Amino acid sequence: MHVVVPYTTREPKSRLAGVLAPDERRAFARAMRDDVVAAVRAAGETPTVLTTEPLDDGVDAPVVVDDRPLTPAVNAILAEEAESAVGVVMADLPLATPDALARLFESDGDVVVAPGRGGGTNALVVRDPAFRVDYHGASYRDHRRIAADAGLSVAVVDSMRLATDVDEPADLAEVLLHGEGAARAWLTDAGFELAVADGRVGVARE
Numbered sequence: 702m703h704v705v706v707p708y709t710t711r712e713p714k715s716r717l718a719g720v721l722a723p724d725e726r727r728a729f730a731r732a733m734r735d736d737v738v739a740a741v742r743a744a745g746e747t748p749t750v751l752t753t754e755p756l757d758d759g760v761d762a763p764v765v766v767d768d769r770p771l772t773p774a775v776n777a778i779l780a781e782e783a784e785s786a787v788g789v790v791m792a793d794l795p796l797a798t799p800d801a802l803a804r805l806f807e808s809d810g811d812v813v814v815a816p817g818r819g820g821g822t823n824a825l826v827v828r829d830p831a832f833r834v835d836y837h838g839a840s841y842r843d844h845r846r847i848a849a850d851a852g853l854s855v856a857v858v859d860s861m862r863l864a865t866d867v868d869e870p871a872d873l874a875e876v877l878l879h880g881e882g883a884a885r886a887w888l889t890d891a892g893f894e895l896a897v898a899d900g901r902v903g904v905a906r907e
């Protein structure tokens with residue numbers, strides 16, 4: 702299956718601005734992307750990075766450049782590849798393992814959705830050309846509605862690893878706890894460590 706990994710170079714991970722400088726956010730976003738690309742490949746599928754501008758950072762996959770916003774850029778790929786199944790796996794899922802992704806890719810359904818915590822859509826498989834994406838906001842709900850309106854079957858993948866997109870500082874604790882790849886190593890090198898305060902797990906930086 703062809704698996705698209707959307708990746709923006711424009712102000713990536715702005716919700717981490719309180720804990721990471723702009724160049725750090727770019728480097729961390731790149732590390733997360735590299736983990737996702739490696740996991741897709743280890744799951745036996747073929748990744749392509751869908752990027753907002755050309756990349757010269759050693760990305761280990763072919764890239765497609767499309768400077769439009771996320772939704773039209775992904776829909777253009779779905780329209781181009783209407784004859785085949787397409788996977789869409791976000792680049793900010795550093796906990797994604799080959800096993801979790803294989804479960805997504807192997808689930809039956811015209812549309813297979815891995816919801817993100819907070820209402821987003823972290824990963825999808827699209828097997829019917831009538832489906833189109835509409836990201837941002839409560840996109841999990843919107844994608845179910847788009848599928849239902851088109852008469853398509855939907856399968857939902859229940860996976861902690863695919864549900865954990867890294868958007869906010871609290872999500873960094875998940876990477877330190879469960880990550881195994883470049884994103885976890887980047888955080889550790891940058892001096893982040895787990896910190897428990899008032900019984901809650903968070904992160905602190907040396």
Ligand SMILES: Nc1nc2c(ncn2[C@@H]2O[C@H](COP(=O)(O)OP(=O)(O)OP(=O)(O)O)[C@@H](O)[C@H]2O)c(=O)[nH]1
Binds near residue numbers: 707712769770771
């Ligand atoms: N190709 C492409 N990918 C995008 C675009 N916007 C977001 N992405 C990717 O889509 C995934 C989800 O992105 P978000 O978490 O919504 O956005 P973000 O810019 O990474 O982070 P925030 O600035 O905190 O919202 C990430 O893998 C992004 O790199 C876009 O306009 N084009």
Ligand SMILES: C[C@H](OP(=O)(O)O)C(=O)O
Binds near residue numbers: 836837838
């Ligand atoms: C792309 C978007 O991500 P979020 O803004 O929810 O992180 C979504 O899942 O619809």
